[in-house]
Amino acid sequence: MPILEASHLRKIYSSRFSATQVEALSDVTFQVQPGEFIAIMGESGSGKSTLLNILAGIDRPTAGEVRLNGSSIQKLSKRELAAFRRNHLGFIFQDYCLLDTFNNEDNILLPLVLNGERRSAMTERLSSVARRLDITDLLRKYPYEISGGQKQRVAVARAMITGPAVLLADEPTGALDSKSSEQLLSLFETLNRQGQTIVMVTHSSKAASYASRVLFIQDGRIFHQIFKGDQNRWAFYEKINDTLNRMAGASHA
């Protein structure tokens, strides 16, 4: 059974003051199997961020449905949705979204505290996730005291601490230099190998080459998808770039 399922998603943005409507997503259907690492690629304005926001429950689709573990998240009330997102989804953002008023430890613990977890459970989970991500030394520091790459690892720790079914990442390497980007993507790879399902939106072919499957979005629909299979990363990287070139060619034709 797929862990995450998007069926016939459609999203139309309409302004209250004008008759013009923008169709961000026209008809998107795909499934994510447990343990998959999916990259969603597309140019700016292709609708990939809208898609991620809908998958995350931040935005609601005009039509269609998102199912997580078989149950529709559109049927949840606002309150249930907030708790659901905290418990079943982990988020990673381009600009980290860490709070400067908390030190890194408290930033990571935030979802647990919001859930009202016991203190002993918190410390247990924190030490295990910190060890996995190798950030134990950073816990006492504040987000403004560490580098971008370190910040993003703290953000990953915050996303992982609830043990989410799916990790959603929105351009996670967008603000990082190439070395930190590589480290983060290898981390994603490792987490995925340990069984974590990941859905990542990116416009970088290099980032996408770490995934096991890449979906290409153009003009609000899924244009194409390719699987990594047994290829190594470099071959997959070439293939992604070929597809992107073909997409550009198709839109020019």
Place this chain on the structure above:
Amino acid sequence: MLKISLKLAWKTMWENERIYVPFLLGCAAITALIYSIMDLQAFYVSNNLYGGNEMGTLLGFGGMVLCLFALFFFFYINGFLMKSRTAEYGLFTVLGLEKRHLLLILFWQLLICWAISLVFGLLCGFLFSKLMLLASQRILGLDVVLGFSVDWPGATMTALFISILFIAIYLYSAWMITRSDPLELLRSSKQAEKEPRSRWILTLAGLITLGAGYWLAVTTEDPIEAMALFFAAVILVIIGTYLLFISGSVTLLNALQKNKRFYYKTSHFINVSTMKYRMKANAASLASICILSTMILVTISTTFGLYSNLGTTVEQQFPKDINIALHLSEDHNAAAVNEQAALLKQSIAKWDPQNENETLNKIVSGSLKGGQFKDENNQLVEFLPLPLLQTASELARDLSLAPSQIMVYGKQAESIGANTLNLFGKDYEIVDSSVQYPAWLGPETQAESSMATLIVTASEEDMESIPASWTLLETFDSPSLASMDPAQAEQTVLDALQAEHPSFTQGGASLIVSSQQNAYREYSALYGGLFMVGIFVSAAILVILVLILYYKQVSEGYEDQKRFAILQNIGLEKKQIRKLINEQTLILFFLPLGVAALHLAFGFSMIVRFLSLLVLTEPGVLILMAAICLAVFALVYLVIYRLTSRVYYNIVASA
């Protein structure tokens, strides 16, 4: 360029109405207040009204205080305006505008503000001053003069003052702009703030200063001392307040954060850590708000307390319609004084045949040291027979003295050092003695008695034994004059006595006649004037307070926007966010008010004490006044809170 800069100035103001409209309203309100107080002062100074001079002087003083507040207000609020300007000026710089163009835009912006606040403020002032004039005439008990007039010199003065303020903030802002780096102007995003650290020493210092201020306020017994120490106490409390708000709050929050059990609770986690930063950024303003609130509360409750006790005060000092005091120079002996007193008694009998107060109280000078009355050291000792006291004061009705008993109060009461006092060869038992005057003796300024020693005797016969050779300085009478027009009584009595007895005003003697009605008017002018000034000053403080609170909320709203957007992203419901926001703004708003109420409570005993110098006050009445003032103020504060927190929420929620 002139035209474009005007257009840009207008457009940016229009787009930032959230910032500019409250500023304009505040400027207009301050302008209206300054004009009104000037108009009122001019009215009382030019119209020769009874009590008008006192009122005029007080209002003039109030006007100066108001101008000082206006200066503070302009520079403080301009700081907020500058913040919002920097971003847009940065954009203009990038678009190719030079600094001189920015200065031109700033000039237009301030010129528009100046014109609007002046026109609007003066128009409001014209109306408000009439309202206050009616109120003040009622307070003075004058016939109310209706009609509309504009005080042009006052308006000109007000306009001049406001113009100078605008020029000052233009020069200041222009200097800031010239100094600034264009790139910095654009960089609106702030650097992350460092974690606020606990400062135990400052917190301790704050606790100590505040405690010392409170201690002074509570323990100072002597009214004269209270007057002098009041300012010391005020300064200590102000320092303590600032220290505790600035370092105490952060220290407390850090301590809470260290308590893991408390801190890692859903309801405390975000609030404690966010409050730490909000306190760091706002502590000084909050402390200012607290001090300003305390000032309003003290000013209004004191002046209102004075004013509302007016009737009691006057009746206390003027038991009957008129007071007549005859001072004789020191070389008159008792026999001469008795002679003069007899003359006075005769004259009074013509107006008031049933005068019960024919007993004249007498002041001699002497020492009570060692239980012996001796004619030395020139310290005043006043003799007062109990029956006279009882006709004057309700509170003394229940007292009684046996024939050879006396009571001694005032300066020399301590130096007797015995239970008996020998007066003119006769021993008296001292049944009560104290340096403090008991409440039933009335306000202590009466008859310079705060400097004198007072001996209450059982009857007037005890005073007849004062030997003729002793120096007698004063004789005093208080008849009731039913047959006379109260408004004219003072002059009539004075004229009649002078004509009848030239000796009353010759050879170093002096005659003082004051009627209850005139005293009532004078006190009305004095205390009513203070009350009016209190209203004006409090209104000005309130305007400043509202705007500080408003701008705090707005600027914080923009800063917190991102913070709450993040919380929403990682799974916090809008409703929960709203709850968090409410909890924080509630604390930020009501902390200063709560502390102000505490200050008032502690300061109260001191205020009551030095008010006792001026009027006979019953603490109960004053406490009621203060409680009413506090309740009204809290209500106004609540309205401000509701309005400004809505603005804050709209800003935060628009993230």
